[in-house]
Amino acid sequence: MxxxxxxxxxxxxxxxxxxxxxVAVINCMNIDESLLSDKQLQAIANWTNLSETTFLFKPTTDGCDYKLRIFTPMCELPFAGHPTIGSCKAFLQFTGQKTAKSLKQECKSGIVNLTISSEGKISFKAPRADIEEIPQDVINEYRKILQIDCVAAPKLLDVGPIWVVYLTSDAESCYNANPDFAQMAIINNKYGHGGIILAGKKPGSSQDYEMRAFVPADGVQEDPVCGSGSIALIRYLQDLHNFTETTEVNITQGGRLTRQGEIFCQIKGNADGAFSYISGGNATIVIEGSINI
Amino acid sequence: MxxxxxxxxxxxxxxxxxxxxxVAVINCMNIDESLLSDKQLQAIANWTNLSETTFLFKPTTDGCDYKLRIFTPMCELPFAGHPTIGSCKAFLQFTGQKTAKSLKQECKSGIVNLTISSEGKISFKAPRADIEEIPQDVINEYRKILQIDCVAAPKLLDVGPIWVVYLTSDAESCYNANPDFAQMAIINNKYGHGGIILAGKKPGSSQDYEMRAFVPADGVQEDPVCGSGSIALIRYLQDLHNFTETTEVNITQGGRLTRQGEIFCQIKGNADGAFSYISGGNATIVIEGSINI
Structure with a gap:
């Protein structure tokens, strides 16, 4: 049909x-989800050739505003950062909502809480952010292909995607790094790591970072601006610094790819002593129209 | 602005x-070309992430219907096949023309003649198709990474992009080939070859082929359906078979990427004894709307 x-x-x-x-977002809220097969959704995402294409469906969980399905050109993802923010922006546009302050997104990884600031910034609370040690010999392999020193032990962050977070001496060294992508893909595949988040602190700032995200094993040398990477970085920073209070972390990303992304993060202390990891930013609608399926 | x-x-x-x-096509025919800088056009094409994004401008040459500028995510191209057909389809839609039978496209490589069949197939005459020998030791290198025998000497085809055309024993062997893309990129770069066109004849057909196009040196392992590749293939076939009459060559491509492309080609004998190389096919509009720049 x-x-x-x-x-x-x-x-x-x-x-x-x-x-x-x-991110490409298709509004399927006025049709039954069964009208589009998984194979069709995958074919559409393969064809757009964007890192992610998403589909908004009617929610199936009480209290949720919509159900989001997220596809890369190759597979479906349980969750992803920038597609979540872009899809929320699209939902607000599709439905004409102008005053929503919070929304609930249903997706394969569960329910994701979104907030919308009075200036229109959209933020999500990370559904997960687990941290693990990396053996020293593996760190040494990454040191070799990144060709740059780290200033603290790199760790493995499972935030949906699995990132190695590697902290350099400063923002400039991060920006200027020229990793060996072919070797990186080989090592990432060898250890089942999704990719590498490289970050360096901006001199004189409290917690402002330049960040880069490499996923050569997925055929993407460098991702322009990466939501899940920002969650990985702030969870890493909390592990490193043990902040006792809510901490803002502002990240810039994409300069080497002619982009100028800005990610506004928060490590938020909860009443129970645990922390929430929040990432957000602006979003702007570039192409608007319809798609013939 | x-x-x-x-x-x-x-x-x-x-x-x-x-x-x-x-292919993404943006209608700039109602604005002055100077309103959009080369840098802006390049930034848009980098962002869409498609193999090509094109911009239709008012023609600057008498008798032409439009001027086309073609960008990959990395650079501007003088000419390209599938973007030419897609942009012609878009021109007809943008201008509401329903009866045009032929059009002239102005682009960096010159004026390209287009024809539109009564069923809506759009074809272009190749602006160039030069053929050259490849040294045997280079052929041997390609044999090794393609892991499949050729049935005639591969040649180098300059059709705008520079392709190595490599003919296998039949359509099936072409379809099933699993080349070593990392090594292919290295060899392509070493000799300044753009990529490889692999093709195999369909058993029992007169001149029907399965074709594949590999451009790993440009970061694209396999192109789904390739207009310039089809020109390279038919020019190669003319060199191989010395057809004395106009010959139709039907090509299928993209099956390994879940696509089902069909390219309808013609090696056309001219009155002066020379040949024209024509490639064409259908096109369908999938996304329609506007873009905010």
Missing amino acids: ALKLPFLQVDVFTNTPFKGNP | ALKLPFLQVDVFTNTPFKGNP
Whole structure:
């Protein structure tokens, strides 16, 4: 059956078109989910060639605003950061909501809480952020292909995607790094690591970072602006610094790819002494129209 | 200055959405070309992440219908096949033309003649198709990474992009080939070859081929359906078979990538004894709307 559905392509972590990370969002809220097979959703995401294409469906859980399904060109993901923010922006546009302050997104990894600031910034609370040690000999292998020293022990962060977080001496050394991507793909695959988050602190700042995200094993040398990577970084920083109070972390990313992404993060102390990891940013609608399926 | 321009994303070499090769086309015919800098055009094409994004401008040459500028995520191209067909389809849609039988496209490589069949197939005459020998030791290197025998000497085809055309024993062996892409990128770069066109004849057919196009040195292991590759193949076949009459060559491509592209080619004998190389196919509009620049 031929379908014409509302389509938006949203630029995430920026207010300026073409400076962030794009996601294609298709509004399927007015059709039954069974009308589109998994194979069709995958074929569409393969064809758009974006890192992620998402589909908004009617929620199936009470209290949720929509159900989101997220596809890369190769597979479905349980959760992803920038597609969540871009899809929320699209949901607000599709439904004409102008005053929502919080939303609940249903997705394969569970329910994700979203907040919308009065200036329109969209933030999500990470559904998970687990941290693990990395053996020293593996760290040594990464040191060799990154060709840059780390200033604290790199760790493995499972935030949905699995990232190695590698902290350099400062923002400049992070920005200038020229890793060996072919070797990185081999090592990532060898240990089952998704990719590498490289980050360096901005001199004179309290907790502002330049960040880069490499996923050569997935065929993407460098991701322009990465939501799950920002969660991995702030969880790593909490492990490193043991902040006792709510801490803001501002991240810039994408400069080497002509982007200018800005990610606004928060390590938020809860009443029970645990911490929540929050990532957010602006988003702007670049392409608006419909898609013929 | 913020601009909102008409946008189409067209699927080329198919009538079925998501089965061909996409191109994004932006209608700039109602603005002055100087309003958009080369840097902006490049930034847009980098952001869409498609193999090509094109921009239709008012023609600057008498008798041409439009001027086309073609960008990959990394650079501007003088000419490209599937973007030419997709952009022609978009031009017809943008301008509401329903009866045009031929059009002239101005682009960096010159003027390209397009024809539109009564069923809507769009074909272009190749602006160039030069053929050269490849030294035997280089052929041996390609044999090793393709892991499949050729049935005639591979040649180098300059059709804008520079392709090595490598003919296998039949369609099946072409379809099943699993080349070593990392090594292919190294060899392509070493000799300045753009990529490899692999093709095998369909048993029992007169001149029907399965084709595949590999461009790992550009970060694209396999292109789904390739217009310039089809020109390279038919020029190669003319060199091999010395057809004395106009010959139709039908090509299928993209099956390994879940696509089902169909390219309809013609080696056309001219009155002066020379030959023209023509490639064409269907195209279908998948995304329609506008883009905010």
